[in-house]
Amino acid sequence: MNLNNTLMKKCPNCNQEFEPITYRGVEQVYCSKKCRTRQGNLRHKQKLMNNGNTNNFGKDSSENIGTAEKQRENYYERQRDLFEQQQPIINSDILRYIEQCYEARTNAHVSQLKYEAALQELNIYKSKLAALEEEFEEDPEPKNGIIGMLNDLPEWLTPAIGKLLQSEKVQKFVINAIPEPQS
Numbered sequence: 001m002n003l004n005n006t007l008m009k010k011c012p013n014c015n016q017e018f019e020p021i022t023y024r025g026v027e028q029v030y031c032s033k034k035c036r037t038r039q040g041n042l043r044h045k046q047k048l049m050n051n052g053n054t055n056n057f058g059k060d061s062s063e064n065i066g067t068a069e070k071q072r073e074n075y076y077e078r079q080r081d082l083f084e085q086q087q088p089i090i091n092s093d094i095l096r097y098i099e100q101c102y103e104a105r106t107n108a109h110v111s112q113l114k115y116e117a118a119l120q121e122l123n124i125y126k127s128k129l130a131a132l133e134e135e136f137e138e139d140p141e142p143k144n145g146i147i148g149m150l151n152d153l154p155e156w157l158t159p160a161i162g163k164l165l166q167s168e169k170v171q172k173f174v175i176n177a178i179p180e181p182q183s
Contacts, residue, residue, distance in 0.1 A: 013039050 009020045009028075013035035020028040030036040164170055 011035050 007019060008017050010017055011031035013030055016031050018028075018031040022028065030039060165174075
């Protein structure tokens with residue numbers, strides 16, 4: 001309700017007169033937020049049209065899809081051109097070096113596994129040796145002859161040896177294997 005008409009302004013969007021309010025040094029240009037937003041949208045639309053990037057303004061959806069596809073194709077073509085222009089980063093020497101490193105690492109792992117398997121086998125043999133030494137300490141006298149060896153055989157093998165010794169051929173072989181006494 002200012003009496004001075006010189007302070008009144010005309011809105012560029014709706015041509016309505018309003019009294020401008022100044023905030024932080026910027027003078028009000030439009031009468032309302034609605035007019036300011038509408039003008040901003042129009043400026044944005046005009047800017048897009050001037051740049052050739054019209055997306056949704058004044059076209060139906062099929063034209064918009066075609067434009068978007070063309071833009072996407074252009075983007076991929078530019079990316080492909082950039083990729084083709086770049087020098088190859090990996091050459092055959094680098095690939096050969098990588099293969100040699102991989103092979104060396106694989107060989108090292110194989111050798112490590114063989115070493116661990118050999119250690120395990122060595123530990124098994126050490127435990128068997130300790131068991132044999134313990135057994136030898138208990139009975140230091142070796143058992144002489146075939147009969148002494150037969151006592152050390154497992155129980156399941158004894159019947160098979162008995163049947164084998166009953167065979168005629170085996171008996172002849174054993175008799176022939178006994179040396180004649182020298183006089």
